[in-house]
Amino acid sequence: MESVLTLNMKEKLNLLKSKALQEISSANSFEKIENLRIRLLGRKSGELTLLFQGLPKLPLQERKEAGQLANEIKKSLEQALLEKENYLKKGGGKVSKNWLDVTAPAILPPIGHTHPLTRVINEAKDIFRYLGFTSVDGPEAELDEYNFQKLLLHKDHPARDVQSTYYISEEVLLRTQTSPMQIRYMERHKPPIRIISPGRVYRRDAIDATHLPGFFQMEGLLVDDQTSLTHLIGVLTFFCKRLFGENVKTRVYGHHFPYTEPSIEMEVYHEKSKKWLEILGAGMVHPNVLRNVDIDPEVYRGWAFGMGPDRLAMIRYGIDDIRHFYNGDLRFLEQF
Numbered sequence: 473m474e475s476v477l478t479l480n481m482k483e484k485l486n487l488l489k490s491k492a493l494q495e496i497s498s499a500n501s502f503e504k505i506e507n508l509r510i511r512l513l514g515r516k517s518g519e520l521t522l523l524f525q526g527l528p529k530l531p532l533q534e535r536k537e538a539g540q541l542a543n544e545i546k547k548s549l550e551q552a553l554l555e556k557e558n559y560l561k562k563g564g565g566k567v568s569k570n571w572l573d574v575t576a577p578a579i580l581p582p583i584g585h586t587h588p589l590t591r592v593i594n595e596a597k598d599i600f601r602y603l604g605f606t607s608v609d610g611p612e613a614e615l616d617e618y619n620f621q622k623l624l625l626h627k628d629h630p631a632r633d634v635q636s637t638y639y640i641s642e643e644v645l646l647r648t649q650t651s652p653m654q655i656r657y658m659e660r661h662k663p664p665i666r667i668i669s670p671g672r673v674y675r676r677d678a679i680d681a682t683h684l685p686g687f688f689q690m691e692g693l694l695v696d697d698q699t700s701l702t703h704l705i706g707v708l709t710f711f712c713k714r715l716f717g718e719n720v721k722t723r724v725y726g727h728h729f730p731y732t733e734p735s736i737e738m739e740v741y742h743e744k745s746k747k748w749l750e751i752l753g754a755g756m757v758h759p760n761v762l763r764n765v766d767i768d769p770e771v772y773r774g775w776a777f778g779m780g781p782d783r784l785a786m787i788r789y790g791i792d793d794i795r796h797f798y799n800g801d802l803r804f805l806e807q808f
């Protein structure tokens with residue numbers, strides 16, 4: 473220290489610079505850099521700041537030169553501090569655990585989104601909610617009685633063969649359709665009734681591009697004293713226009729289901745594959761189904777439908793293989 477006192481201003485400045493640069497180069501944390509910045513350049517008592525304060529006392533010529541030098545040194549120290557900081561930010565040296573760079577861009581957690589099938593089901597629910605239908609849930613393990621018998625599919629009925637069934641016991645099975653929800657709901661509610669019931673159903677089908685042993689259905693049921701087949705077709709056509717757009721082409725033809733009379737199926741024209749695709753079965757609820765749940769078919773009529781959300785989604789998104797919906801491949805899912 474003795475010798476420093478005897479140095480002139482320029483020498484003091486140069487000495488400060490070389491010591492400071494050395495310290496900056498060996499500083500290995502953001503804290504150390506920040507401490508150095510304060511110690512050297514701090515506004516009130518930084519070492520360089522103090523030297524600046526001595527400048528006005530110098531004779532004019534020396535003051536000019538020393539002033540210039542002091543400014544240069546200030547710049548090069550600032551520069552060195554900044555460079556060292558960037559070096560540390562890029563992972564150079566050891567980063568202190570306590571350092572938090574609040575200016576760094578935020579890292580967002582990965583956020584998922586609804587599955588395309590869920591989305592179609594939600595849209596379908598919205599359309600029917602708009603028409604006054606309530607959505608209800610039911611059990612996937614169902615009684616044979618509800619899945620078949622009360623829908624007029626008795627134990628020896630040939631139409632049972634179409635829906636090869638997973639039985640849990642003699643009386644309990646994995647529902648093959650959402651239609652048992654018609655029975656469950658009508659048993660507990662009196663008309664007027666307007667419900668939909670989306671959910672999973674199960675069939676012992678071999679897996680291929682259009683079949684899986686588990687898939688979705690959405691049941692619909694309306695019971696009132698004034699309704700008709702044309703009302704049913706009108707509602708279904710409205711639904712298709714809402715879901716697929718005003719220009720969608722639909723067609724309806726006669727069919728057979730044990731629990732409806734008359735029965736129909738509806739198809740939608742799939743522009744991409746230039747094919748008509750069946751999306752639902754429907755019909756006027758059979759009077760005996762109404763009798764099974766103590767609703768008088770002389771007073772009330774009903775209609776019902778069962779549609780396939782997997783089908784709807786395939787048409788909506790132009791997907792040709794149902795398995796894409798279920799194998800969880802992110803490359804597929806992230807497109808939606």
Ligand code: DAH
Nearest residue numbers: 649732753754755776777778
């Ligand atoms: N349950 C039928 C199936 O799984 C679809 C169906 C047809 C449901 C006619 C209905 C209906 O409610 O009235 O293929």
